Amino acid sequence: MIPLEIKAVADQAPSVTTLFFDKEIGTIPGQFGMFWLPDVGQRPMSFSRSDAITVRVVGPFSQALASLEPGDVISMEGPYGNGFSLSGGRVLLIGGGFGIAPLRFLAQRCHERGARVTTMLGFRCQDDLFFEEEMSSYGDVWVATEDGSCGYEGLVSCLFEQVGYDFDQAYCCGPEPMMKAVLDHYRDRVPLQLLLERYMKCGMGLCGSCEIDGMLVCKDGPVFTPDQLGPSFGACKRDKTGRLIPLG
Numbered sequence: 035m036i037p038l039e040i041k042a043v044a045d046q047a048p049s050v051t052t053l054f055f056d057k058e059i060g061t062i063p064g065q066f067g068m069f070w071l072p073d074v075g076q077r078p079m080s081f082s083r084s085d086a087i088t089v090r091v092v093g094p095f096s097q098a099l100a101s102l103e104p105g106d107v108i109s110m111e112g113p114y115g116n117g118f119s120l121s122g123g124r125v126l127l128i129g130g131g132f133g134i135a136p137l138r139f140l141a142q143r144c145h146e147r148g149a150r151v152t153t154m155l156g157f158r159c160q161d162d163l164f165f166e167e168e169m170s171s172y173g174d175v176w177v178a179t180e181d182g183s184c185g186y187e188g189l190v191s192c193l194f195e196q197v198g199y200d201f202d203q204a205y206c207c208g209p210e211p212m213m214k215a216v217l218d219h220y221r222d223r224v225p226l227q228l229l230l231e232r233y234m235k236c237g238m239g240l241c242g243s244c245e246i247d248g249m250l251v252c253k254d255g256p257v258f259t260p261d262q263l264g265p266s267f268g269a270c271k272r273d274k275t276g277r278l279i280p281l282g
């Protein structure tokens with residue numbers, strides 16, 4: 035376990051907080067750490083920078099994590115997982131919800147290696163939007179909100195035709211129904227990598243809780259290409275007891 039001291043905390047949006055650590059973590063975009071809080075539990079978190087994670091409060095663990103203050107210390111195992119494979123001079127990033135966190139780190143790395151970065155962001159409403167300004171510093175950003183309070187009105191899919199397909203590589207992370215729509219639309223148009231979120235107990239290939247169509251998201255992923263994904267993607271997931279349930 036690596037002890038990490040919280041150096042600073044930044045609110046990005048209501049219920050979205052970035053925790054900055056006292057040191058850089060040797061990681062690549064798309065990898066995750068297993069973060070442990072005494073008496074609360076452990077959960078996987080992607081890195082939004084080499085020295086930070088960005089947390090959306092949805093339950094007890096994320097609430098406890100987002101309540102940490104500068105000077106507090108948290109333990110992490112990892113980094114785990116394969117991460118994104120960086121390639122191409124013209125890259126498209128498509129994200130929604132917490133999926134923007136690993137894409138922020140990816141945009142930074144793509145920009146540093148000289149790629150032209152275009153980002154599509156989908157949110158429910160303007161209040162949920164975060165990292166738009168940071169992503170704009172790496173390239174063009176297109177926004178869609180379901181209620182039309184910012185950018186185009188509708189799901190992120192309403193941007194597909196306008197943004198076009200002139201890209202060497204596309205990367206996607208967000209709610210699985212959104213990723214399924216991206217996969218169905220882009221799979222024959224642009225090479226695609228998708229970061230999957232599955233319930234994870236151990237994060238290191240031991241418990242099987244993150245299994246999808248014979249693969250372990252924590253070890254074989256969390257980044258997959260379309261040809262690796264089977265019928266469970268976009269259709270079902272395992273709950274905390276390991277039971278297969280339809281994707282909500």
Ligand SMILES: Cc1cc2nc3c(=O)[nH]c(=O)nc-3n(C[C@H](O)[C@H](O)[C@H](O)COP(=O)(O)OP(=O)(O)OC[C@H]3O[C@@H](n4cnc5c(N)ncnc54)[C@H](O)[C@@H]3O)c2cc1C
Pocket residue numbers: 066077078079080081087088089090091092093094095096097131132135136230231232233234256
């Ligand atoms: C590879 C990987 C990377 C991840 N990276 C991040 C990250 O960078 N930032 C982050 O905030 N979370 C991330 N998560 C999710 C995180 O691990 C936890 O699942 C999440 O924080 C919820 O834990 P909890 O105990 O607070 O809530 P729980 O009690 O586990 O869940 C409360 C409710 O929220 C729903 N829920 C769980 N996760 C989410 C979510 N992300 N968005 C919307 N609803 C959700 C659950 O289905 C449940 O209904 C990642 C997960 C994986 C597998």
Ligand code: FES
Pocket residue numbers: 233234235236237238239240241242243244245250251252253
């Ligand atoms: S989380 Fe245990 S095997 Fe993937």
